[in-house]
Amino acid sequence: MAKVMIEAAINGNAMRDRNPHIPYSPEEIANDAIATCKAGAALIHFHVRHPQTGEWVQDVPYYAEVYRRTREQCNPLLWPTFPFGDDPAPRFQHFFELAKDPRTKPDLGAGDMGSVNLVSYDPRTKTISGSHFIYKNSYDTIRYFLESSRALGLRPTLQIFEPGFLRAALIFLDQGLLTEPLLLKFYLGGPELPFGLPPTLKSLEAYLDMLKGVRCNWFAATLGGDNLPLVPLIVSLGGHVRVGLEDYQYTNEGQLTNPQIVARAVAMIKGMGHEVATPDEARQMLEA
Numbered sequence: 001m002a003k004v005m006i007e008a009a010i011n012g013n014a015m016r017d018r019n020p021h022i023p024y025s026p027e028e029i030a031n032d033a034i035a036t037c038k039a040g041a042a043l044i045h046f047h048v049r050h051p052q053t054g055e056w057v058q059d060v061p062y063y064a065e066v067y068r069r070t071r072e073q074c075n076p077l078l079w080p081t082f083p084f085g086d087d088p089a090p091r092f093q094h095f096f097e098l099a100k101d102p103r104t105k106p107d108l109g110a111g112d113m114g115s116v117n118l119v120s121y122d123p124r125t126k127t128i129s130g131s132h133f134i135y136k137n138s139y140d141t142i143r144y145f146l147e148s149s150r151a152l153g154l155r156p157t158l159q160i161f162e163p164g165f166l167r168a169a170l171i172f173l174d175q176g177l178l179t180e181p182l183l184l185k186f187y188l189g190g191p192e193l194p195f196g197l198p199p200t201l202k203s204l205e206a207y208l209d210m211l212k213g214v215r216c217n218w219f220a221a222t223l224g225g226d227n228l229p230l231v232p233l234i235v236s237l238g239g240h241v242r243v244g245l246e247d248y249q250y251t252n253e254g255q256l257t258n259p260q261i262v263a264r265a266v267a268m269i270k271g272m273g274h275e276v277a278t279p280d281e282a283r284q285m286l287e288a
Contacts, residue, residue: 003277005060005240005285007043007185007219008036009251010258012246013056019249021257025051030069032258036244037076039259039265042282043108044076058083060097076279077107077286079157084135088144099152107283108148108183110158112137113165114125120224121194132160142168146177155286157183161196166210171216182216183286185242190225192248194256204237217286223247225236228261231268241265 008030011022023032026048033044047053048062070078080098082091099105114135119130134205137145149156156171156178171180186207188199195205199222207218220234221227221242231241243261250256256264266276277285 002238003275003281004235004287005043005217005219005277005282006041006265006269007045007221007240007242007244007260008041009221009242009246009264010036010045011049012244014245014249015054018251019245020147022054022257023251024049024054026065027069029066033066033070033076033078034073036258036262037070037074037279038145038176039262040276041258042076042277042279044070044078045081045244046078047081047246058094060094063099064092064104064271065096067098068088069104069105074279077282079108079110080102082110082145087138088141090127092145092148095148095152096156099154100232105152105156107153107156109145109251110160111142111145111156112159112161113142113168114162116161116165116195118232119194120192126133126151140167142172144176146172150177155183157185159187161187163197163206163210170210170214170275179203180215181286182214182218184211184218186218186220186227186239188220188222190231190248193224196223199225199227201233204233204239208237209283221247226250226253228264228268231265232272233274234271235274245268 014022016022023029028119029046047056050057085091095106118133118135121128146156160166188195215247219240220243227243228247234241243256243265269276
């Protein structure tokens, strides 16, 4: 049976009032990345945060510390986030800064492949948060991210929030800026984050229908919802799995840790007769 990769998004912008296990400081982030990798995650996505307040920051020394500490004990494919903004150059600058030192060079590039209304919704109170905000990525911005990833020799992970994002990725593939196998992340919208397609079989089939004839490695995540129930479906369709406290905080479901979430995904994958890919195996799969 095919090997399945697991990515863990370990903190994002989620706060500890939702789950006390969300790491803030570089040391906490690195320790969590190490434990989560040992639990079975081959890819780790992270944000750096202010060590005391948890505020999202972009300090390169914080990023570098996470890379150095993590790589002292394990070797997952680590990739950082990038901030919002109209000018793509400062949004991607930390990739260039980190790449100057082999000890801190990211393992993957990145590109968010379009624009989306990033809002959250509380079904209990029927209130929307962030209703003023649009996450903007023009085609020129996307091109900058992809060209920069290529300049650094990094395969970009392509974030797909909406079907139009995938169409953009296929255009850049047709133009030769992207090469197969594509690395795709399908972000399905759970109850708390009402954008994109819902976490269903038909949603995944719609995305896969658009990819006929294209070699790719695709992951599926549920943002604002528990992705674990979807794991058997994702794997049965030939996909890989993304979980983690960035995407869902398990506030009312036991406040799980990232290693615990990954361990549950591992058990489900192995229960289906598959093996979970190691970081080295994942590197080979992504470049094949």
